[in-house]
Amino acid sequence: MASVTYKQISKRFADGTTALADFNLQVNDGELMVLVGPSGCGKSTALRLLAGLESVSNGELLINDAVINDLTPQQRNIAMVFQNYALYPHMSVRRNLAFPLRMLKLPPEEIARRIAWAAELLQLTELLERMPKQLSGGQRQRVAMGRAIVREPRVFLMDEPLSNLDAKLRVRIRTEISALQRHLKITTLYVTHDQVEAMTLGQRVAVMNSGRLQQVAVPQLLYERPANIFVAGFIGSPGMNVFASRLQKQASALAFEFAGQWLEVPRNQRFNPEMLAPYVDQPVYVGLRPEAFEPTGSSEAQVELTLTAVEALGHEQLLYFDLSQVSAPNMIVRLQGSSAFTIGDKIPLALHTTELYLFDKMGKAIYTRAEKEKR
Amino acid sequence: MSWRRLVSMGLSYAALLLLAFLFVSPILLMLTGSMKADARVLVEAGSFRAFLPLDVDLQNYRDVFARVDFGRYLFNSLYITGMVVLAGLVVNSLAGYAFARLAWRGRRVLFGLVLAILILPLEAIAVPLFYQVTLFGWRDTYLVQIVPFIANAFSIYLFYTFFLGLPRELEEAARLDGAGVLRTFIAIIVPNSKPVFATVAILSFLSQWGVFLWPLMVTSGEAVRPLPLAIATFYTLPPLQWGDIFAFGVMMVLPILLVFLFFQRWFIRGVVATGIKG
Numbered sequence: 001m002a003s004v005t006y007k008q009i010s011k012r013f014a015d016g017t018t019a020l021a022d023f024n025l026q027v028n029d030g031e032l033m034v035l036v037g038p039s040g041c042g043k044s045t046a047l048r049l050l051a052g053l054e055s056v057s058n059g060e061l062l063i064n065d066a067v068i069n070d071l072t073p074q075q076r077n078i079a080m081v082f083q084n085y086a087l088y089p090h091m092s093v094r095r096n097l098a099f100p101l102r103m104l105k106l107p108p109e110e111i112a113r114r115i116a117w118a119a120e121l122l123q124l125t126e127l128l129e130r131m132p133k134q135l136s137g138g139q140r141q142r143v144a145m146g147r148a149i150v151r152e153p154r155v156f157l158m159d160e161p162l163s164n165l166d167a168k169l170r171v172r173i174r175t176e177i178s179a180l181q182r183h184l185k186i187t188t189l190y191v192t193h194d195q196v197e198a199m200t201l202g203q204r205v206a207v208m209n210s211g212r213l214q215q216v217a218v219p220q221l222l223y224e225r226p227a228n229i230f231v232a233g234f235i236g237s238p239g240m241n242v243f244a245s246r247l248q249k250q251a252s253a254l255a256f257e258f259a260g261q262w263l264e265v266p267r268n269q270r271f272n273p274e275m276l277a278p279y280v281d282q283p284v285y286v287g288l289r290p291e292a293f294e295p296t297g298s299s300e301a302q303v304e305l306t307l308t309a310v311e312a313l314g315h316e317q318l319l320y321f322d323l324s325q326v327s328a329p330n331m332i333v334r335l336q337g338s339s340a341f342t343i344g345d346k347i348p349l350a351l352h353t354t355e356l357y358l359f360d361k362m363g364k365a366i367y368t369r370a371e372k373e374k375r
Numbered sequence: 376m377s378w379r380r381l382v383s384m385g386l387s388y389a390a391l392l393l394l395a396f397l398f399v400s401p402i403l404l405m406l407t408g409s410m411k412a413d414a415r416v417l418v419e420a421g422s423f424r425a426f427l428p429l430d431v432d433l434q435n436y437r438d439v440f441a442r443v444d445f446g447r448y449l450f451n452s453l454y455i456t457g458m459v460v461l462a463g464l465v466v467n468s469l470a471g472y473a474f475a476r477l478a479w480r481g482r483r484v485l486f487g488l489v490l491a492i493l494i495l496p497l498e499a500i501a502v503p504l505f506y507q508v509t510l511f512g513w514r515d516t517y518l519v520q521i522v523p524f525i526a527n528a529f530s531i532y533l534f535y536t537f538f539l540g541l542p543r544e545l546e547e548a549a550r551l552d553g554a555g556v557l558r559t560f561i562a563i564i565v566p567n568s569k570p571v572f573a574t575v576a577i578l579s580f581l582s583q584w585g586v587f588l589w590p591l592m593v594t595s596g597e598a599v600r601p602l603p604l605a606i607a608t609f610y611t612l613p614p615l616q617w618g619d620i621f622a623f624g625v626m627m628v629l630p631i632l633l634v635f636l637f638f639q640r641w642f643i644r645g646v647v648a649t650g651i652k653g
Contacts (some may be wrong), residue, residue, distance in 0.1 A: 053547050073550040080551050086544035090566040099562075103553030147552070 002063050002154040002187050003029045004050065009059035011045055011211075019045040021211045023059070030185040032178070034202030036192055037234070042211040043191045047157050050189065052076050063154060074103075079148035080157040084164065085140045087132040093143050094128040100151045118146040121180070138169045145177070149184065156181075156188040162197065174201055195235050199223070207231050229363040232287050238318065240357065241331045245286040247279050247358075256286050256358075258351070259303045259323060266354045275368055279360065287357035290318070290334035296350040304346045305331070312338055319347070400426065402628075409435050409621035416617040435622035442619065443605050444597060445626070452601040453630065455520045456583040462525045463579050464572055470526070471534025472560055476546065486535075492528040497589065505592055519593045520601070524583060530575045537571035538564065573641035580634050584627075602627050 004027040011020040020042045027033045035043040048054045050061060052073035061068050068076055079100070087096050097118060101111040119125045122142045132140060141161060148156060161177070162170045178201055181188050192198055198205045199219040207214040207222065207230070215227040226232035226240070233239040245257045247265070254276055255262040265271055308330060309320035319333040319341065333349070341347065358366040407428045408416050413435075419425045439445055473479070474486045504523060513519040541564065549559040565572070587603045594600050606627065609620045 051547075051551055053550070073547075074553045074555065078551060080548070082544045082548060084542065084544055086542065086548040088545065088548075088563055088567075099549075099554075100552035103558070147548075151552075 001029050001185075003027060003065075004155055004187060004189065005060075005062040005065075006046065006050075007060040007062065009046075009049065009061065010057050011042070011049060011054065012057045019211055020049070023211070023213055025206055025213060025216065027187055027189060029187055032181050032188045032190060032201065032203045034190045034192060034198040034205045035208060036195055036198035036202075036205055037208035037214075039193055040210075041208040043193075043208050044159055045211075046208075047080070047159055047189055047191050050076075050155070051078055051080050051157055076155075077151070077153050078155045078157060079151055079153035080159065081141075081144045081148050081161045083160040085132075085144040085161075087140055087143055087147070089132055091131075092128065093124060093130050093132070093135070093146075096132070096143055097124075097128075097146050097150050100147060104151065114150045118150045121149075121183075122146045137165050138173060141165065141173060145180070149180075149186070153186065156186045158188065158190045160192055161190075162192070163194075170197075177201065196237060199235070207234060209234075225365070225367065226287075226357070227365055229285060229287070229359050229365075232357060232359075232365070236289060238290055238332045238334070240287045240289050242285050242287045242359070243323065243331075245284055247276060247282065247284055249280055254280065256284070256356070258286060259305060261303055263302060263351065263353060265358075266356060268354060270367060271356075271358070272368060276358070276366070279358070279366065283361050284366075285359040285361075285363065287359060288351065289355060290332045292352045292355040293333040294350045294352070295335070295339075295347055297348065302349065302351050304348050307341055307343055307345050307347050309343065310341055314338075321347075405621045405624045405628075408617060409625045411435075411618055413616045413618040416621070435616075435618040436626070438616070438619045439623050439626070443608065445605070445623075447597060448600065448602045448605040449626075449630075451517075451599055452584065452603075455517060455601055456580055458517070458521045459524045459583045460576055460579050462521070463527055463530055464575060466525050467527055467530035467575065468534045468565070468568075468572065469560070470531045472538050472564065474531070475535045475538035476543075477556070489528050489531055493532065501588065501592060508593060514593050515595055515599060517599055520586075520590055520599070523589075524586075527579060530579060533575055533578075534568075534571055537568060541567060569641045573638040577635060577638050581631060584631060 004025075006023050006025040009020055009023040010018065012018050023042070023046060025033070025046075035046055037043050045054065049056055052068075052071060052075075056069050063076070088099065091099065094115060097115045098111050101114060106114075115128070116125075119128055122145060124139075124142055124146055127135065127139060127143070132143070135143065141164075144161070158177070162173055165173060174197060177190075190201060192201075199222070202219055204216060204218055205222055206216045209230050215222060215231045217225075222231060222235045226235060229242050233242060243258065248255050248257070248262065250262065250264075252264075253267065254265040254273060256265055257263075265276065267273070305321040305323065307319055308322045311318040311320075315336070317335050317338055319335065321331045321333065323331045360366055403426050407426055410428050410431050410433065411419070412430075412432060415429075416425075419429075470489075474482060474489070508514065508519045508523070511519075513522075545563055545567070546559050549563045554562060585603055586601070587607070590601055590604055591607075594604070597605070602623075606620065606623050609616070609623060
């Protein structure tokens, strides 16, 4: 049982690149924390630092309040599942599982007992005498998991463990990992670039970009209250549409500019005129999720936009609109079901402005104080 | 099959056969010559009969054993070469691994030096080396023929490039599983590096088996001298008997053939890729 703390961690590599900058993260005992971000955002580096495979440039790494910066990987008692599984090719499944236990110099009966336990848990019993090259991708993945759990490590690290599997198997093993983690209650850090995997698997999710932590929250809150434009665009598939805009004071209320129109800023728990006062006549960004639009009769329409592409997914379809007169190149609208649209047509759209998001010119989300505290 | 294709195929086969014969002929000549009476070797040398084992006679082999203590020389050669190969595998693989994977100060500079040694022939350092071993009192020993040749720049380089190609995750997994550097090397790296160990074993056996200059410089009696020096006595001391020389040659080549046959399945097999990715 262990909690993990990254305290102002930074990592610079010898070639001068900064992989992590001022990174702070607290992972609670028994929690499954997902680190998610685009490739090169530093999420794998964060994992490798904790494993001891890379050295920390600055800051402190703690397990249960004890600094582990100077411990070797062997001393940390952390297990890791690699993206390519890294099974020892010359050893049978049984010997792969036994390797970490032999390193611990456990008695043979104990080794046999633990292998039997892990094999049972992961349905590997039939495969124990096989060699890695005789296993399918999903089986190798399970062996890699088994090798990590037999040791009963303090912390469990997974570096994109599903990315070499096909889509169907990925979904199945995702649920298996989730169930296994809840069963074993081992503190787990899970790295992925796939936001769907992050949202479905993580008890909390840490979104990262360019070596910096953007936001840590439970999945639903990431979606509902993104901290900045990056998180808004990264979470959700497709992500939020974000446009450069301005705020203006009009007779009855504040208005924002969208596709050449002035639309009213709603007055709700997220926004009120007092808090938005400093942003009036200033450049801001507005964000609207693909779900916040609806095709409608032209009388209720707030904007009319030219359709440039349609992607039909069966249960829903994605409509692409050209917004080249605004800063973003195109805008995506998601619709349930299927209806016929012709590319090139002007489609009248209604906006659910209650689902409006506003960001300041630095990209930080603007919320009322109450909303901020919720986060 | 068209005539045209048949002719072109026939021509290419003929050309290939001729080439193959060119490369095999010296060995064939040695083999047939070793089984002929001495007088006939020279008489038939000018004709095609040189390649035909016309009458099989093992007298030359008996002569070799009568003229020198072949067993003694063979043992010396096997012992010296064997030790150089075995110790070389240990030392050079460890060095190659240190250069390929471990982080330590001065690694680049030292590796540059190792590469520089690659182009340095033994002849260039033979004399200073000779003074050095004389100082150690090593002349006329096995030691003097083994120790200077254990560390080998080319072997280190071969190991280095092979280890660079191994997936790093294997080692990282072993480290996390609780293995130290040496344990990782022995339990994980070595078993997955059989091709490079076989390659280095064969190459260093070959180069060591034929050494002539160095043992000539540092040894005097037949007690520790290897085969190449023994065969040299057949050339340099009369009577010059080609049949005996050929018979000696055949017996000297046999061990190389055996070593190659033993290692070739690893030699030919490519890189390990199993266990990694799907």
